[in-house]
Amino acid sequence: MQSIKKWAYVAFGCSLVxxxxxxxxxxxxxxxxxxxxxxxxxxxxxxILGGGISGFTDSHMRDTVSSDVNGLWDLRVTxxxxxxxxxxxxxxxxAADIDVLDNTSNAxxxxxxxxxxxxxxxxxxxxxxxxxFAGMGWQNYSVSGEDVNLSDAGINDSDNSIVFPMGxxxxxxxxxxxxxxxxxxxxxxxxxxxxxxxxSNTYVPLHTWEASAALGYEF
Numbered sequence: 001m002q003s004i005k006k007w008a009y010v011a012f013g014c015s016l017v018x019x020x021x022x023x024x025x026x027x028x029x030x031x032x033x034x035x036x037x038x039x040x041x042x043x044x045x046x047x048i049l050g051g052g053i054s055g056f057t058d059s060h061m062r063d064t065v066s067s068d069v070n071g072l073w074d075l076r077v078t079x080x081x082x083x084x085x086x087x088x089x090x091x092x093x094x095a096a097d098i099d100v101l102d103n104t105s106n107a108x109x110x111x112x113x114x115x116x117x118x119x120x121x122x123x124x125x126x127x128x129x130x131x132x133f134a135g136m137g138w139q140n141y142s143v144s145g146e147d148v149n150l151s152d153a154g155i156n157d158s159d160n161s162i163v164f165p166m167g168x169x170x171x172x173x174x175x176x177x178x179x180x181x182x183x184x185x186x187x188x189x190x191x192x193x194x195x196x197x198x199x200s201n202t203y204v205p206l207h208t209w210e211a212s213a214a215l216g217y218e219f
Contacts, residue, residue, distance in 0.1 A: 029126040036082035036125060040219045044081030044124075046178050050074055050214025054094050057185075057207045064155065064194050064204070065096040065109060074212060078119065081129075081171070081178075081218050086119040088133055092210070098143065098155070107146040113139040113186070115165050127173055134166040139186075141193050141206070159193035161206065178218050184210040 035042050054072040055062065062068050072094045080086030094111035115137020122130045142158040169182025188206035196204045 030123065031125060032084045033125070034083050039082060043083050044078070044086075044173075044218050046078045046081045046173075046216055046218035048076050048078075048178055048180050048214040048216030050180070050212055050216075052210060052212025054208055054210045057209060058205045060196060060204045061194060061206065064099060066099040067096065070094055070096040072210060072212060074214065076214065076216075078218075080119075081121070081173070082124050084121055084124055086121055086131075088117040088119050088135065090115055090117075094208075107148065108144045109141055110144050111139065111141050113137055113163060115163065117165055128170060129173065130168070130170045132168045135164070137163045137165060139163045139188060139206075154195045156193050159191055159206075161191050162189045163187060164189070167210075173218060176217050176219060178216045179214075180216070181213045182211075184212075186210065 036044055051071065051073045053069050055069050056065070072092060074090055074092045076088055076090035078086050078088050090113075092111075092113040092115070094109075094113075096109045096111075098107040098109050115135055117133040117135025119131050119133040122132070138160070139162070140158065140160050143155065148155050148157050164187040165184050166187070167182060167184035169180060171178060171180040186208045188208070191206040192203050193206060194204040196202045
């Protein structure tokens with residue numbers, strides 16, 4: 001497209017002033033187009049790896065493990081990091097020492113989550129991009145380091161359930177480099193890991209929170 005030229009003339013003497021040129025081809029970092037010319041993929045495909053902290057929201061579950069805050073690691077791929085809507089596909093791992101068994105126990109509660117989320121990029125073409133997301137995933141908890149059973153310890157050796165992650169974050173992008181921080185609430189459904197009331201056959205909710213940071217690359 002041709003440049004739009006604005007010519008200004010001095011009223012007296014009809015002298016010509018240097019033209020002001022605004023190019024219609026210049027990309028706007030605040031627009032919502034579905035294409036990013038500066039990236040090979042045209043939409044932004046990023047892979048990030050990081051870690052952070054996580055914890056259970058239920059007090060009974062916090063009493064089951066030895067610490068209110070536990071470590072996590074995650075790997076995430078984003079399809080459309082520079083488009084208004086994107087798809088996040090991620091893996092999250094957690095580990096927490098179990099506190100309800102005897103003092104000589106070396107049992108560890110290992111969590112593994114695979115999830116996908118629809119992500120809304122608030123500033124998809126700007127270097128700093130805040131975003132919101134919500135999705136669905138599968139979560140597994142397993143007890144490692146010791147054999148446990150529900151009748152003796154009130155905890156099963158494993159559990160599988162559906163989770164619904166939701167939250168927000170902000171990503172910084174520069175020449176392919178990506179830095180990302182995020183916060184997540186992960187709602188868990190139909191858990192059967194830790195007994196809450198044996199008479200009513202109810203189990204402790206496994207809802208969790210997460211705060212993490214990651215580094216990666218996009219193309």
